[in-house]
Amino acid sequence: MKKISRRKFVNQTTKAAFATVVAAGVVSNTQAMIEKGTFIHHVYFWLNNPESKEDFNQLVAGLKKLSAVKTIASFHIGKPADTNRDVIDRSYSVSWMLLFKNKADQDSYQVDPIHLKFVEECKHLWKKVVVYDSVDV
Amino acid sequence: MKKISRRKFVNQTTKAAFATVVAAGVVSNTQAMIEKGTFIHHVYFWLNNPESKEDFNQLVAGLKKLSAVKTIASFHIGKPADTNRDVIDRSYSVSWMLLFKNKADQDSYQVDPIHLKFVEECKHLWKKVVVYDSVDV
Numbered sequence: 001m002k003k004i005s006r007r008k009f010v011n012q013t014t015k016a017a018f019a020t021v022v023a024a025g026v027v028s029n030t031q032a033m034i035e036k037g038t039f040i041h042h043v044y045f046w047l048n049n050p051e052s053k054e055d056f057n058q059l060v061a062g063l064k065k066l067s068a069v070k071t072i073a074s075f076h077i078g079k080p081a082d083t084n085r086d087v088i089d090r091s092y093s094v095s096w097m098l099l100f101k102n103k104a105d106q107d108s109y110q111v112d113p114i115h116l117k118f119v120e121e122c123k124h125l126w127k128k129v130v131v132y133d134s135v136d137v
Numbered sequence: 138m139k140k141i142s143r144r145k146f147v148n149q150t151t152k153a154a155f156a157t158v159v160a161a162g163v164v165s166n167t168q169a170m171i172e173k174g175t176f177i178h179h180v181y182f183w184l185n186n187p188e189s190k191e192d193f194n195q196l197v198a199g200l201k202k203l204s205a206v207k208t209i210a211s212f213h214i215g216k217p218a219d220t221n222r223d224v225i226d227r228s229y230s231v232s233w234m235l236l237f238k239n240k241a242d243q244d245s246y247q248v249d250p251i252h253l254k255f256v257e258e259c260k261h262l263w264k265k266v267v268v269y270d271s272v273d274v
Contacts, residue, residue, distance in 0.1 A: 033204070034213040040234060042179060044269060060274050067170070076171040078271030081240065088268045095271035097177060103218065131225045132181060134215030134232035137197050 038073070039100040039135055041109075044092040046128035055125050059094050062122040069112045071105035072098055092130075103135070175210070176237040176272055178246075181229040183265035192262050196231050199259040206249045208242035209235055229267075240272070 034040075049055045060077055067075045078095035100106040109115055171177075186192050197214055204212045215232035237243040246252055 032211050034211055034234070038213065039218060040213060040215060040232070042234075042269075056274075074169050074171050076175065076177060076271070077274050078177060079274045081176060081243075081270035081272045083240075083243075083270045085268070087266045088270060090270070092269070094274065095177070095269060097171070097179075097271070103220075106218075106220075129224045131222070132179075132229070132232060133218035133220045133225060133227070134213070134234070135218045137193075137214050137216045137231065 034099065035101075036136060037102055039103050039106045039133065041098040041100065041106055042132045042134070043096040043098075044089075044130045045094040045096065045126045046091065047093040047125055048127045050093050056093060059122055059125050062118050062125075063094070063096055066096075066114060066118040069109050069114050071100060071108045071112070073101050073105070074099040093126075106133070171236065172238075173273060174239055176240050176243045176270065178235040178237065178243055179269045179271070180233040180235075181226075181267045182231040182233065182263045183228065184230040184262055185264045187230050193230060196259055196262050199255050199262075200231070200233055203233075203251060203255040206246050206251050208237060208245045208249070210238050210242070211236040230263075243270070 045059060047055050047059065063075075063077050067077075076095070076097040078097065080090035080092065080095075084090065098106075098109070100109065182196060184192050184196065200212075200214050204214075213232070213234040215234065217227035217229065217232075221227065235243075235246070237246065
């Protein structure tokens with residue numbers, strides 16, 4: 001039996017895998033390109049009271065509720081990692097990373113009642129928000 | 138036969154799915170939390186010559202080669218989406234989003250010869266790099 005390395009297998013089957021993957025609702029995660037056409041919406045929050053664990057928890061709880069928006073494909077609620085180099089910005093409090101299948105799904109998310117409610121309920125918590133929206137090159 | 142909505146199914150099976158998913162090397166992508174423990178390394182590049190399609194292509198080609206680093210779980214090479222609100226920063230040229238299974242994999246990537254070579258070959262292209270490293274809250 002011919003041995004195929006994991007790496008080679010991924011390279012050879014990426015396209016087929018992504019096709020399957022769209023249907024199954026999963027993305028390959030082994031040195032794999034994020035599914036083609038994905039819209040990445042990455043939001044960083046700077047809290048008004050960065051020392052307040054309560055405010056931090058309130059924002060995280062709000063984001064957990066916000067994750068219920070149906071057009072979200074995948075989400076991640078993060079905080080700065082324990083890395084520290086000149087180029088790293090670790091001044092934010094919370095990272096909110098969303099993958100959408102396409103721009104239309106992101107547009108829908110923006111006006112989703114759950115999203116509007118989240119902004120209304122949580123906007124007092126932050127002093128600054130920076131958003132980076134990215135699509136395939 | 139009892140009908141289970143896609144949404145409900147995902148909620149009920151998320152934990153089991155993630156367990157399977159780790160083994161299979163995939164992440165669920167249906168309103169699903171990114172796999173627990175994931176380290177997100179998101180880099181934004183500002184080119185010295187943002188109008189140069191050649192420089193842009195050179196950086197993208199460099200990132201494609203860089204994606205060969207074995208500890209990378211998933212990657213995305215992006216450019217600013219066609220969205221434009223006050224909070225959106227669309228001044229960067231290229232987005233490089235990496236998912237690692239854990240911090241150790243990210244640490245390994247930082248010193249991988251492929252990474253060092255990429256920096257050496259491409260650093261003349263950019264004037265600014267901002268990195269956001271995020272881990273689970």
